[in-house]
Amino acid sequence: MGRNITQKIIAAHLVEGEMVPGKEIALRIDQTLTQDATGTMAYLEFEAIGIPSVRTELSVSYIDHNTLQVGFENADDHRFLQSAAAKFGVYFSRMGNGICHQVHLERFGVPGKTLLGSDSHTPTCGGLGMLAIGAGGLDVAAAMAGYPFYVKMPEVVNVRLHGKPAPWVAAKDIILEVLRRLSVKGGLGKVMEYTGDGISYLSVPERATITNMGAELGATSSIFPSDEITRKFLAAQDREGDFVELLPDPDAEYDQVVDIDLSELEPLIALPHMPDNVVKVAGVAGQKVDQVFIGSCTNSSYTDLMRVAAILKGKMVHPEVSLVIAPGSRQVLKSLAANGALADLVDAGARILECACGPCVGVGQSPPSGGVSLRTSNRNFEGRSGTADAKIYLVSCETAAASAITGKITDPRDLGEPIEVTMPEKFPVDDRMIIPPPEHGENIELVRGPNIKPLPVASPLPEEISGEVLLKVGDNITTDHIMPAGAKILALRSNIPAISMHAFERVDATFAGRALAAGGGIVVGGLNYGQGSSREHAALAPLYLGVKAVIAKSFARIHMQNLVNFGLLPLMFEHEDDFEDIQPGDRLVIEGLRDNLAANTIKVLNATRGNTYSVKHSLSERQIQILLAGGLLKYVQARVQGESRVNK
Ligand code: MIC
Ligand code: SF4
Numbered sequence: 001m002g003r004n005i006t007q008k009i010i011a012a013h014l015v016e017g018e019m020v021p022g023k024e025i026a027l028r029i030d031q032t033l034t035q036d037a038t039g040t041m042a043y044l045e046f047e048a049i050g051i052p053s054v055r056t057e058l059s060v061s062y063i064d065h066n067t068l069q070v071g072f073e074n075a076d077d078h079r080f081l082q083s084a085a086a087k088f089g090v091y092f093s094r095m096g097n098g099i100c101h102q103v104h105l106e107r108f109g110v111p112g113k114t115l116l117g118s119d120s121h122t123p124t125c126g127g128l129g130m131l132a133i134g135a136g137g138l139d140v141a142a143a144m145a146g147y148p149f150y151v152k153m154p155e156v157v158n159v160r161l162h163g164k165p166a167p168w169v170a171a172k173d174i175i176l177e178v179l180r181r182l183s184v185k186g187g188l189g190k191v192m193e194y195t196g197d198g199i200s201y202l203s204v205p206e207r208a209t210i211t212n213m214g215a216e217l218g219a220t221s222s223i224f225p226s227d228e229i230t231r232k233f234l235a236a237q238d239r240e241g242d243f244v245e246l247l248p249d250p251d252a253e254y255d256q257v258v259d260i261d262l263s264e265l266e267p268l269i270a271l272p273h274m275p276d277n278v279v280k281v282a283g284v285a286g287q288k289v290d291q292v293f294i295g296s297c298t299n300s301s302y303t304d305l306m307r308v309a310a311i312l313k314g315k316m317v318h319p320e321v322s323l324v325i326a327p328g329s330r331q332v333l334k335s336l337a338a339n340g341a342l343a344d345l346v347d348a349g350a351r352i353l354e355c356a357c358g359p360c361v362g363v364g365q366s367p368p369s370g371g372v373s374l375r376t377s378n379r380n381f382e383g384r385s386g387t388a389d390a391k392i393y394l395v396s397c398e399t400a401a402a403s404a405i406t407g408k409i410t411d412p413r414d415l416g417e418p419i420e421v422t423m424p425e426k427f428p429v430d431d432r433m434i435i436p437p438p439e440h441g442e443n444i445e446l447v448r449g450p451n452i453k454p455l456p457v458a459s460p461l462p463e464e465i466s467g468e469v470l471l472k473v474g475d476n477i478t479t480d481h482i483m484p485a486g487a488k489i490l491a492l493r494s495n496i497p498a499i500s501m502h503a504f505e506r507v508d509a510t511f512a513g514r515a516l517a518a519g520g521g522i523v524v525g526g527l528n529y530g531q532g533s534s535r536e537h538a539a540l541a542p543l544y545l546g547v548k549a550v551i552a553k554s555f556a557r558i559h560m561q562n563l564v565n566f567g568l569l570p571l572m573f574e575h576e577d578d579f580e581d582i583q584p585g586d587r588l589v590i591e592g593l594r595d596n597l598a599a600n601t602i603k604v605l606n607a608t609r610g611n612t613y614s615v616k617h618s619l620s621e622r623q624i625q626i627l628l629a630g631g632l633l634k635y636v637q638a639r640v641q642g643e644s645r646v647n648k
Helices: 005-013 036-049 073-088 100-107 122-128 137-144 171-182 197-201 204-217 228-236 302-312 330-338 341-347 397-406 496-502 511-518 537-545 557-565 576-581 593-599 621-629 632-642
Strands: 014-016 024-027 031-034 058-062 091-093 114-117 131-134 149-152 155-162 190-195 221-223 256-261 268-270 278-280 291-294 322-325 372-375 391-394 465-472 521-524 547-552 569-573 587-590 602-606 611-616
Touching: 005 014, 005 024, 005 131, 005 190, 005 221, 024 621, 031 036, 031 100, 031 137, 036 058, 036 073, 036 137, 036 632, 058 073, 058 100, 073 091, 100 114, 100 122, 100 204, 100 330, 114 122, 114 137, 122 131, 122 204, 122 221, 122 228, 131 221, 137 149, 137 557, 137 632, 155 197, 171 204, 171 256, 171 268, 171 278, 190 204, 204 221, 204 228, 204 302, 291 302, 291 397, 302 330, 302 341, 302 397, 330 341, 372 397, 465 511, 465 547, 496 511, 496 537, 511 537, 537 547, 537 557, 557 569, 557 621, 557 632, 569 576, 576 611, 593 602, 593 621, 621 632
Parallel strands: 031 058, 031 114, 058 091, 114 131, 155 190, 155 256, 190 221, 291 322, 291 372, 372 391, 465 521, 521 547, 547 569
Antiparallel strands: 014 024, 024 149, 268 278, 268 391, 465 587, 569 611, 587 602, 602 611
């Protein structure tokens, strides 16, 4: 039986385990990336593991999230990250060079290799034929120390794209269609592998738009073949030598098939407040718009912004719309400046932001109260923009640009003839804003400002867990609900005691205070608990506040691993109506844990109601060992010091 692309890359990197869907495997990691909002914790953890320098082929540290410097915190963290990169043998992409995923696609991604990133949108490099996976910072720190990455062998879904996209249909509309069909839970435990004659109409940045937003399916990753289009992109980046052709075998098999006829698609839009709340633009056209944000790692490539410039050329942004544009990288911005497109954008009234994440994660440009904001990013979770009651809609660059002119949600097909933008033969390659690590950095001192606090310490799983239900939440709780981002809170990412005070504050502002007063407790959740980002702070803050377990109907992959990594127990209800029965304030007792984990027969006594619930876990043997050891850091310290190097 032939192999698909995903299976080929896994087989070439398999360190442990059987390639049977659902079984835990270990992968050798070739490259890692970190960004600054998760990177401070990751390098503190790498330092604690105790390996002098990284054991990967390549590790890159990006500054792209905490770029709004209001107060000393972010600038201090940037200095810490720059010193950590030099000390540990990591490339350092300076503030202003661009968003991690855009720059990694341009400068470092290699078909057929594995990439582990401390950001959920790491699968962006799947657009180049990499197996690129998002994970918590501690998993990335372990990978930098040469430790393999453990993940459940994924099912592989073949998304077959047929025909040529209809006029004005963008790559963004394709991934919005996949989300509409499969939902934010549809990709759990799966890799989405794109094939079909339709992929020949998609450039690498367009493929990357699709693999980037595959994160919103809850997918382990997403990937395209590496073909002639890939080679051309790498050649344009002066990296043709990195090209490797990577195609599925003709007789490759898949666990699921999704067929999409691109000629039947039309511009789509995700309505507040979920990326899978997708309808046709035509169905909501005419709604007044207050803000348009064009940017983010999903849509801020050269071709994206050239299309926007062509639509806006000679026009003026509507007087009641604020149009903000954040180019994805310095390379993109330089290209637009060189060919006059930047002048066209400024001439039309666009507000040009620096090459960074910015508004996407609430770092600047928050909309007005109750404002309607059209965004080319990938998440519209409630409150993420920094304005609690703003309504965020997710669209393509074309829909965003058309709407900025009219002041209301506008179908780009109203603009007439589609815009044709060609990929340049050569990009203006200039890596001077990427600092390579020195030959010997071991004597470099880490620069720790007052915002860098010591790592919280997890403890081994106790025999018994008891405590009150501190909070009960419903389905699809995101990491933005658990640990909000935004300029003010994101700046506290290296300061767990401070950031913990914001845990769940958009759900229940009393949570942190009550948790501390109660000496900790238990959180109860619904389906897909912890969907969204890789931020391990969504586990670190509950750890700091004394939360010992989360009992949910089901978990998102990255967040469940982050809970385990910091010694918090993720349990699942066996019976739905037990979720209904349990109430905030109930006192729960879970006994015999260390014995019953292996047998997976765990009972939860609700001492308040006198009921007992059966719960289960989906932990692997290794994850159980991590919980018993007191978290991944202790578990890896014991192994990495002793074990021979996995990667070298
Ligand atoms: C996001 O888009 O939510 C983020 C901010 O990039 C996160 C990482 C973080 O929380 O720092 C992600 O996607 O993992
Ligand atoms: Fe940055 Fe937004 Fe991409 Fe996250 S989704 S990496 S915040 S641009």
